[in-house]
Amino acid sequence: MRIGYALAAASVLSLSACAGQLTEKRAEPVTVKIVAFNDFHGNLEPPKRSIEAPGATSGAKVQVPAGGAAYFAAAIAELRSRNPNHAVVAAGDLIGASPLVSALFLDEPTIAALNMMKVDFNALGNHEFDKGSAEILRIQNGGCAKNTVRQPCRLEPFAGAKFRLLSANTRTAGGGTLVQPYGIKSFGRAKVGFIGLTLREAPSLVTPAGVAGLSFGDEADAANALIPKLKREGADAIVILIHQGGATKVGFNDKSCAGLSGEILPILDRLDPAVDVVVSGHTHNAYVCDYGRINPARPFLLTSAGVAGTLITDLDLVIDPAAHRVVSKRADNIIVQGEAFTGAKGAIPLTDLYPRFAAEPAVAALVARYAAAAAPVAAERVGRLSAPALRTTTEWGEQVLGNLIADAQLAATRAPEAGGAEIAFMNMGGVRADLVPAADGTITYGQVFTVQPFGNTLMVKSFTGRQIRAILEQQFDSGSNSLESPNFLNPSSTLHYAYDLKRPAGQRILDVRVNGTSLDDERVYRVAMSNFLASGGDNFTAFRDGTDVVGGISDVDALVAYLGKQAVLTPPATDRITRR
Incomplete structure (x- = not known):
């Protein structure tokens, strides 16, 4: 009995060892x-x-x-x-x-x-x-x-x-x-x-x-x-x-x-x-x-x-x-x-x-x-351009199309009942595509929508000249906006300025002019922008400080209206910002 038990035990151990070897066999990758x-x-x-x-x-x-x-x-x-x-x-x-x-x-x-x-x-x-x-x-x-x-x-x-x-x-x-x-x-x-x-x-x-x-x-x-x-x-x-x-x-x-x-x-x-x-x-x-x-x-x-x-x-x-x-x-x-x-x-x-x-x-x-369901809306002609308006950024920080949009937003908010804007700003990140006209200059609603697809509305706020200067400084020093990665704002044709990145933070914006007149730090100006910028978007937190808010039409409607005001619109020059 003892010998049989020993043999049985040995058999169990042997089987256990085999099972262990099978278990230890590594799975394939x-x-x-x-x-x-x-x-x-x-x-x-x-x-x-x-x-x-x-x-x-x-x-x-x-x-x-x-x-x-x-x-x-x-x-x-x-x-x-x-x-x-x-x-x-x-x-x-x-x-x-x-x-x-x-x-x-x-x-x-x-x-x-x-x-x-x-x-x-x-x-x-x-x-x-x-x-x-x-x-x-x-x-x-x-x-x-x-x-x-x-x-x-x-x-x-x-x-x-x-x-x-x-x-x-x-x-x-x-x-x-x-x-x-x-x-x-x-x-x-x-x-x-x-x-x-x-x-x-x-x-x-x-x-x-x-x-x-x-x-x-x-x-x-x-x-x-x-x-x-x-x-x-x-x-x-x-x-x-x-x-x-x-x-x-x-x-x-x-x-x-x-x-x-x-x-x-x-x-x-x-x-x-x-x-x-x-x-x-x-x-x-x-x-x-x-x-x-x-x-x-x-x-x-x-x-x-x-x-x-x-x-x-x-x-x-x-x-x-x-x-x-x-x-x-x-x-x-x-x-x-x-x-x-x-x-x-x-x-x-x-x-x-x-x-x-x-x-x-x-x-x-x-x-x-x-696409077929959207086609009637997309194909509607809203205006003509004499040349493409591109979002390509110049080495000093301007876009032809960004400037065009800023001008359109200013035009939409300039009347006293629309906010009485004197200046408008457009953020580059909000310009999502180029405006390239057809052979006859035609621009369609679908193209305009593709340029500005966010459904933003325009807002006008009051800022002192000092606050406008602070907004411009934030292009180079606010959150991810930095000297290494500046985030430029496209200004309307009513605002021109220079900047010098060699100067200390807070002193980089120079020679700001509104309608040809030097910016007055104490004077109050009316400024148009999208609701996105108005709430501090793209790290422009200084836009939140504006007062006397007047809401406006959508950014798409503003650009559509501006394109339709002239038989053929010539895209603006990029001469509003100077790098020193």
Whole structure:
């Protein structure tokens, strides 16, 4: 009996040892594909943008036409087809500041298109807040509740986003997050956690009504606090989706990180080293950067796919499920080449140097349906221009189109009953497209709307000359407005000034003249601006100090009226600002 027991025991031990060996056999690595993008801004139709890319010979460059939701959908589908383990994610501003075909319908067609592309997660950007938190929740959950001046569900019922909106650092007055802070997606034995982050400066970029009752916490703190929780829930890899970004001095797919700069850097340097990838946005720049080149303690990949669906980022993570870590990663930005176009700089043809994508039929049909509904409004002629009015910024800080808009806003508010404005200012960030006339000079309503898609209204306030000088100083010294990254205001033709960046802060603005007369620090002037600027947007907090407010018409209506006042309008010169 004892011998039999011993043999049986030995057999059990032997089987246990074998089982242990089987258990200890390492699981095979799992490769997960992440398709990432940012700042789509409702660009359902091809946006007439190109990507400068390496040409056929050394040193040569070629402009590649890019963008359009149907081509973008095809690019996503092609990337998804390469690996059944995939996620499609975005870093904010998918809606807001959109062209007419989307904005006229409260961006519902853009959400429908993104649903068709099978997006999984999107971090809230600042433009998702343009119409307030109630509208964000409608975008997520669907329905036809009216939260804005525009009518929802004009063409069809709205189902809402099938993907999750994320923001770990956007909190309501009750202390909870407005939307889900993170999401986890499983790929067999591997799990990837995605944390969404909205840029902390969102309140300075959105009208106050858009962020009423909300607070925006530190991005790195919010992410770091969640990482232990995600790890406990089994996440083997951590991906940050953040609507903040930077810029490099190299091409859209150069991996060198050369010249990397921007507001995102201090955030990156404080992130938990457990982070594997940071998908960024906001700056509309494109880059793929191994951040370990800059900070070896944080060797994550940093990516951004530009703007308007012109690029898409193809990421691969190789995950060791047994070790719960990423063992390798790679990324490339891919141009979404769809169709040729002719723009302000001439014809941009297709090229065989880069892949072309055929339009995805279902998304193309959706876009065509909404474009047809918007066409009668978009095609209305509102005026004529003798030449293109571009938003290209001069080296001293002016835009032809920005100046034109400032003049239009002044004209709309100059009458005593409209506010009695003497000066108008237009922020450069609010100028979203060029005004390029047709051969006969025609400018359409659709073009004007694309230039100013935010639905802002005009306001007139009283400021002393000293306060106007303080506003101009904030171009170089307020929040992210700095000497390294100035944020110029386009002035109306009634205001001229000089600046000298070698002078100390607060003393950089010189020789300010209003209608040819030197600015009087004690005199009160009436100043027109958008409600966005009036509430301190773009870090111009000094605009909040104005008094005796008079509301006005919409910025679009002001520009339409100005364009229609003359048979043919000549764009203004850029002679209002002098750099010394």
